[in-house]
Amino acid sequence: MRDNYLEEYYSFLRFPSVSTDDQYKEKLGKCADWLVKKLDSIGLQTQLVPTKRHPIVWARNEHQPGRRTVLIYGHYDVQPPDPLELWDSPPFEPVLKNGYVFARGATDNKGQILAHILGIQETIEQHRDLPVNLHLVIEGEEEIGSGNLGPFMTENREALRCEVAVVSDTGMIARGMPTMSYGLRGVTALEVKVTGPKMDLHSGVFGGAVANPITALAQLLATLHDREGRVAIAGFYDRVKPLGNW
Template sequence: MTPELQELFTFLAFPSVSTDSKHKQDVLSCANWLIEKLSGMGLSTELHETPGHPIVIARNEHSPDKKTVLIYGHYDVQPADPLALWDTPPFAPEIRDGKIYARGATDNKGQMLAHILGIEKTLKEKGKLPVNIILLFEGEEEIGSPNLAPFLEKHKQDLACDIIAISDTGMVAPNTGTLGYGLRGIACAEVKITGPARDLHSGLFGGAVANPATAVAQLVASLHLPDGTVAIDGFYDEVRPLEDWEREMWAKVPGVKDEDFLEVTGSPALFGEPNYSSAERTWARPTAEVNGIGGGYQGEGSKTVLPAEAFVKLSLRLVPDQEPQVILQKLKTHLEKHCPPGVNIEVELGHDGKPYACDPHSDFGKAAQRALKATFPGEPMLIREGGSIPIVQAFQDILGTDTLLLGLALADAQIHSPNENFPIQNFEAGIRLNQALLEELAK
């Protein structure tokens, strides 16, 4: 095993699960490991405490005649549950068929460490970097980065930069350079429906008392028209239409045709808003999704009860120029309007993040494309991302800086799922990409 892979294995072994308080010390230990690694490379480092998990900052010696590049990543990971579905323990990395299997392998430790090792390699080969570098690594991305925006506001001058680079997104196909220039935003909510004071016998009281589980099902059904269009009033009012050049380019992107979506997802058929391809739906159209739903008896066999309460968890993916708080209020109004009689509704609005888009044809965008071309064969693909990195728009709002999204994840990386994986080939390419990127951005 190469020294680079050994370091990645060490990094992946930290169960740095940000959402679980039982792992608070593991998250801190992971941050301290990063500090030790970055200090050992000759960078000046800072560990900043927050009300949650720490933020790690590292810099080289800055020169006023060089461009300043901020590289962002996150060292926290999703919970590993359900553990029974992992083929190997999630925090005991293993290589199978050229892929590294572990929680965080792709999201985001593998991609993030590739940048670190690219910087280290350049320092060893040339003694200095072609740009001023700021590394900003946080431990709360998987819980919505609640403390990063205040940190940016407080340290705005110290974090001033010309461009930001992030590898926490996907590439459209193996060995295909991919530049992301947009991200969908997100807005979450949880709905609780309550009815009787306790579970009731469904024979004695069914038909006389409203059933909260039925009410939740009716509410969920009200969110969409039969063709998949979101039925919330005003949901599409601010949606920025697709440009003609985007539709033309995306039609040529490998790995994202409708049949590819079927193969990757294992779904029996595709479904969604009419008159858009699957790629267009996931990259540039908003959605309303059910993430969890429940109520009543969940055990084996029957238990004939009318449940006292039921719930549904929702997330809405948003596109430019939708404002999350505006959309959440429209969702709340819709849910309250369509709540069936005989039950009480409680809508709890959750975390949100703005959508993001920049010009991929800017000078920095062109530099990123040259770096991708130097790393991967063929012309780079320009895409928007279906996922959300809420802090990217905060970078734009607070630091006034665009972000280049240089994804190394493949569609079958199983991010947030059991058996998350990262190809060794992509990890090694990420190291080379960082070296090429800093050279190109310096020009």
């Protein structure tokens, strides 16, 4: 590995790009600017897409007809470093210890996304081109639910159309054992209210005789999956494509 690659990694990690706290908003912007400058320097067409909160960095190469298209996703925002007293070193000042880099965001997700960028850089330098059409989408709101990523993807649906998306933001089976994840589970957040009697009822008198909303809610939740853990909602798997060779 080139020495300057490690220094670039350190520079990336020094941005306190905490998305959960608006006091870091300026730092997030500077981190995004750093990414744009880096991606521009390796020959990609890069733009900073403003959102209602933190900007999205979007980069691509010169697309060629007949080539497959790959989208690489990552995020430059990080979790808060608290509690600070549990750190052996400042969270935004990288430390190399026993072959590992310690800093907030080192593996979630700055290390992985920079590894992709440096791999792209090496390929371009050695071959003057990439073998695929490439999109890089790097957001600044992953740690707060990616609230503006959906609208961005919808607005640019056709431009971002690809054969495969690569996300290096998962875990490994064990230390020293690189792991390829074929997919991740999504998240749906909603609020369900189950109501019962209009007044408090004594469980010793009415328990069992009057329906308990908690019991009804438990029964409702139990219908979402079958005994094998598969989702039991009608039509849930209709658009799921089988794995195939790529």
